[in-house]
Amino acid sequence: MNTAPTDAERRAALIACERLIAEEVPYAPVFFAIRTQLVHPSVRGWRNNAVQQIDWRELSVEAPK
16 A cells, blocks of 8 residues: 555655655756855956856956056
8 A cells, every 4th residue: 555544654654755865866966056266367358257167358467668
């Protein structure tokens, strides 16, 4: 039988399943949000963004003086 006869038994079964999943399922992060960029001061048009995508069309390098 795949069903519990009362609400209390269903709730207890759900809590037990959630606990088992939380303890037994392996977890591996897919995305690491911490990342740094070192950009030389002569680079113009650089914009930091959350997904670390670079818009190369807006970048330029200032000529040395």
